[in-house]
Amino acid sequence: MSEYSVREKPVPNPPPHVVFLGAGASKAAFPYGDRNGRHLPLMNELPSVLGEAWSDLVLKSNAPATDFESQYSWIKSKSEFSEELANIESRLKRYFKEMELPDHPTIYDYLVLGLRKSDVIATFNWDPLLLQAYERNREGCDLPDLRFLHGCVSYSTCKDHDVLGLGGMSCPVCKTKLITGQLLYPEADKDYAQDSFIKRDWAIVQERVKQSFHMTIFGYSAPKTDYNARKILLDAWGDEESRGLCHVELIDTASIAHLSDNWSDFIPYDHMMHETDFFQSSIALWPRRTFEWKRNASFYGIPSEDIGIFKTESLPELQDWFHELSKFENSEGADE
Ligand SMILES: [Zn+2]
Structure with a gap:
């Protein structure tokens, strides 16, 4: 054929x-x-991008020891942590925003x-x-x-x-x-x-x-x-x-x-x-x-x-x- x-x-x-x-x-x-070696995380690797800012917040808020998404949802439901969570969100934004393509x-x-x-x-x-x-x-x-x-x-x-x-x-x-x-x-x-x-x-x-x-x-x-x-x-x-x-x-x-x-x-x-x-x-x-x-x-x-x-x-x-x-x-x- x-x-x-x-x-x-x-x-x-x-x-x-x-x-x-x-x-x-x-x-x-x-x-x-990326161009500068900044790695592209999967969702469950986001804690490593955030470092202590995240692990401290997880501890402080008593979030369950589960995955990132469940912990994020948990913290979001507690209004007393809204300022810290906003800080986490801007860190994430900054991390991704600085990424650049290689040539x-x-x-x-x-x-x-x-x-x-x-x-x-x-x-x-x-x-x-x-x-x-x-x-x-x-x-x-x-x-x-x-x-x-x-x-x-x-x-x-x-x-x-x-x-x-x-x-x-x-x-x-x-x-x-x-x-x-x-x-x-x-x-x-x-x-x-x-x-x-x-x-x-x-x-x-x-x-x-x-x-x-x-x-x-x-x-x-x-x-x-x-x-x-x-x-x-x-x-x-x-x-x-x-x-x-x-x-x-x-x-x-x-x-x-x-x-x-x-x-x-x-x-x-x-x-x-x-x-x-x-x-x-x-x-x-x-x-x-x-x-x-x-x-x-x-x-x-x-x-x-x-x-x-x-x-x-x-x-x-x-x-x-x-x-x-x-x-x-x-x-x-x-x-x-
Ligand atoms: Zn228009």
Whole structure:
């Protein structure tokens, strides 16, 4: 059977590929930390970032000896510690805000360049590195929509217009100064409607998930305690019947048994793809063409030629390669 050249025949305006990022994605993208070696913590590693300020507060408040999220929730429920907790929150903000991308290409560069304008990256991470990757790659080709489900230390937007910006920028529509959104801290029972920007991003992500053909979950464990996040996502994703040909793709270092159990509600007819390495994922094998690959396989039974992401240590070379690939997206020969 002949292979289909997805490189040269992209479909115009495809449905979205929605990618969720959790703390494991930032960790995989920056295994040695950011530009200055500042490490990307998982939630349960946050106490080590906070040091004594946190351990003292845990002692003082008599918080239970459990995980960070439960302890945070406990302390938050005691109003007498609100000042100390505000101090903890500003320490966390500062820690993430100072992060910077290294000069060489990172998984976040491959990720933003590897998806199209119709696709969405929805991240649960506070760090600014995804947004920085977007900023430094946006000139060469159209990039996916970014959404911040727990807020982000550097994401700024307009309260009236849905724009993606950084602090200090003005809204291109109404010219008012963009506002940096709030972070959603790790309470067990998160209220996603509490901050208007986070609420807006959730609403858009839900809509996009409903329209999506493929969902990739990268390093996000969807803790069972985050009942609201799971419910919102599952409601949008739909039931097994409506998702018959869809796969859920998990990029995660956890064992397959653990992942199947954690994500069983989302996986139709055991249609799960699992990779431990981003470079084995659909985005790396069919960059900017995941829809064509999926359509060919599921509807026509035709294999697609792997485009295979271009690996290099040079960011300008990577940007040039993606710029060339994206040219076909606007060509007249684009397939129907
Ligand atoms: Zn505006």
